[in-house]
Every structure is written in C-alpha cells, then in structure tokens.
Amino acid sequence: MKITQKKVAIVTGxxxxxxxxxxxxxxxxxxxxxxxxxxxDKSKSITEIAKEERLPLQAIQxxxxxxxxxxxxxxxxxxxxKRIDVxxxxxxxxxxxxxxxxxxxxIKAQLETNFFGAIRVxxxxxxxxxxxxxxxxxxxxxxVGGLVGIPILSAYNSTKFALEGLSESMSHExxxxxxRVVLIEPGFIKTNIMNSSVLAKxxxxxxxxxxxxxxxxxxxxxxxxxxxxxxxxxxxAQVILNAVTSEDTQLRFTAGNDASAIVHAKRNMSELDFxxxxxxxxxxxx
Numbered sequence: 001m002k003i004t005q006k007k008v009a010i011v012t013g014x015x016x017x018x019x020x021x022x023x024x025x026x027x028x029x030x031x032x033x034x035x036x037x038x039x040x041d042k043s044k045s046i047t048e049i050a051k052e053e054r055l056p057l058q059a060i061q062x063x064x065x066x067x068x069x070x071x072x073x074x075x076x077x078x079x080x081x082k083r084i085d086v087x088x089x090x091x092x093x094x095x096x097x098x099x100x101x102x103x104x105x106x107i108k109a110q111l112e113t114n115f116f117g118a119i120r121v122x123x124x125x126x127x128x129x130x131x132x133x134x135x136x137x138x139x140x141x142x143x144v145g146g147l148v149g150i151p152i153l154s155a156y157n158s159t160k161f162a163l164e165g166l167s168e169s170m171s172h173e174x175x176x177x178x179x180r181v182v183l184i185e186p187g188f189i190k191t192n193i194m195n196s197s198v199l200a201k202x203x204x205x206x207x208x209x210x211x212x213x214x215x216x217x218x219x220x221x222x223x224x225x226x227x228x229x230x231x232x233x234x235x236x237a238q239v240i241l242n243a244v245t246s247e248d249t250q251l252r253f254t255a256g257n258d259a260s261a262i263v264h265a266k267r268n269m270s271e272l273d274f275x276x277x278x279x280x281x282x283x284x285x286x
Contacts (some may be wrong), residue, residue: 088141095110
C-alpha cells in the first residue's frame with residue numbers, strides 16, 4: 001500500500017506505548033502515517049487496528065541506530081508520500097544504574113539510541129522538509145527527566161538533557177525554513193518502559209554500594225506506573241497532536257499533571273528546597 005495523502009508523518013518506536021498511540025492518533029486525524037519500529041515483527045497489533053479502522057497508516061522497519069536502515073526508510077517514505085510534514089522522535093529506553101555502576105559501553109548504548117538516534121533520523125528528514133512547501137515539524141520526546149536529574153537514572157537523564165539543548169538550538173536554526181521544533185515532556189506514563197528498560201550489569205550486584213538505592217528507585221518507578229494518577233500513552237499522544245496542529249510556536253509541552261507539577265516546582269522553588277523535595281520523594285523511601 002502506498003500512502004499518498006497530503007500530510008505525511010513518521011513516528012519512531014511505534015511498536016508500543018507512546019509511539020503506538022501517537023501513530024494511531026495522527027492517522028485518525030488525517031495524517032498519512034508511517035509507524036516505524038526496529039523489529040517489524042512487532043507491527044501486527046498496529047497494522048490490524050489500521051486495517052480495521054481503514055486508517056492511512058503503514059508500518060515500516062527503521063532502526064534509529066543504523067544509518068542504512070534510517071536512510072532506506074526515509075527514502076521510501078519520500079518516494080511514496082513525496083514529503084514528510086511531521087517527524088516524531090520517540091524511540092528510546094531507560095537505563096537504571098548509578099554512574100559508578102555503569103560501564104562506558106552501557107552509557108554509549110543509551111546515548112546511541114535516545115540521543116544520536118533522534119539526530120540520525122532528523123538529519124535524514126531535514127533536506128526534504130527544508131525544501132518542501134509548508135516546512136514541517138520535528139517533535140522530540142523528552143521527559144521531565146530532561147529537566148530534573150533523578151538518582152540511578154544518570155545516563156537516561158543525560159540523554160534527555162542533551163535532547164533539550166539540541167532541540168532548543170535546532171529551533172533557532174530551522175525557524176527560517178518554516179520548520180518548528182517541539183519538545184514533549186511527559187511525567188510518569190503507564191507504558192511498558194519498565195519492561196523495556198535495562199538494569200546495568202553491576203547495578204544488579206548486591207555488593208554494589210548503590211544496590212539498596214537502585215532497588216528503592218526501581219520500586220518507586222514501578223509503583224508510579226501502577227498509580228491511578230499516572231497518565232496514559234493516549235494522553236501524551238493527544239498532547240503531540242495538539243502541538244503539531246497548533247499555530248502556537250512554543251517549544252515545550254508538558255504531558256501529565258505530575259509533569260506540570262514538577263516543572264512548576266522546579267521553576268518556583270529555591271534550588272535547595274527543590275533538591276530536598278526530590279530527596280524526600282525518591283531517596284527517603286517515604
């Protein structure tokens with residue numbers, strides 16, 4: 001099936017969670033959507049929904065860590081749709097472990113997917129987007145973890161802090177070409193991120209001086225995933241849709257009440273008070 005409708009979108013990491021729901025929502029709102037994923041064997045669920053609802057959506061193989069895979073996917077999309085109006089850089093995973101417990105290889109792998117993966121796909125899309133009528137929108141899925149450092153997530157936080165700075169800089173570079181850059185900053189979302197997260201090898205060793213803290217933080221995250229107040233991936237997808245269809249030029253959009261509360265606290269509390277708040281919620285076990 002070739003997608004030929006006017007507005008074309010691509011979402012990375014679409015096999016589950018935020019990417020899955022975002023691809024479906026964009027398609028339901030008239031975007032010719034390419035739901036990309038590293039393992040195309042995981043596309044059955046989304047393609048069955050698309051077929052049942054007759055959505056302009058198709059799955060496409062794309063590994064954000066692989067130059068050839070990225071180039072092939074973007075070339076196919078441009079060949080089919082003649083343009084790319086929206087890119088949602090969503091692919092990523094979490095890495096749990098204190099810095100001392102992380103190997104350089106584990107940190108590099110985290111950066112490769114979460115940060116360089118977004119760069120790789122963006123660079124592949126920009127030439128077409130820059131030269132087409134109407135420009136386009138680059139959406140980078142960040143996190144409140146791109147604004148607030150959390151213990152045991154130093155590598156993950158680093159990728160999201162980097163993505164924040166990258167996006168802010170890109171927004172200035174691309175504005176003259178009619179290309180918007182958007183940052184989405186979710187809080188705790190009910191996704192399978194805990195199942196897809198990686199625990200650093202040394203972090204699972206009970207002899208690690210950080211073992212008890214790692215267990216406490218991991219337990220806290222799991223409890224938040226089960227918290228009735230945590231947001232659903234569908235809610236984040238709606239924020240993304242609102243952002244890409246809005247004429248508002250703001251850069252950052254929070255997703256979830258907890259994200260808004262954290263950002264508000266970060267901006268309005270003293271650094272000492274905010275640090276103590278993080279310690280109380282995450283490190284004291286209370």
